[in-house]
Amino acid sequence: MIYKVYYQENMHEVPVRENTKTMYVEAESERQVRVGLRDRNINIEYIQMLEEGHLEYEKKSDHFHVEKV
Known part of the structure; x- marks a missing residue:
């Protein structure tokens, strides 16, 4: 499954x-996903599982690059 992770780069700021x-x-x-990203020192706000229609839409973005954990 593909998840979209919303995060902040600085864990120590609001x-x-x-x-x-x-x-x-x-x-x-x-x-x-949470375990795989634990060592990155980021503040995860939200993790969203992408369903078929939403995934197809996201794939059209220039920023779409999937990482494996």
Whole structure:
């Protein structure tokens, strides 16, 4: 499954929407995403599983690059 992860790069600051970044991660579960990203020192705001229609839409983005954890 592909998950879209919304995160802040600085774990020690209050999250600000304008600073939110996203990445796409392939994993078996949301828990596996969290465990796989644990060492990156980022503040994960939200993890969204991408369904078929939404995934197809995201694939059209220039920023679409899937990481495996």
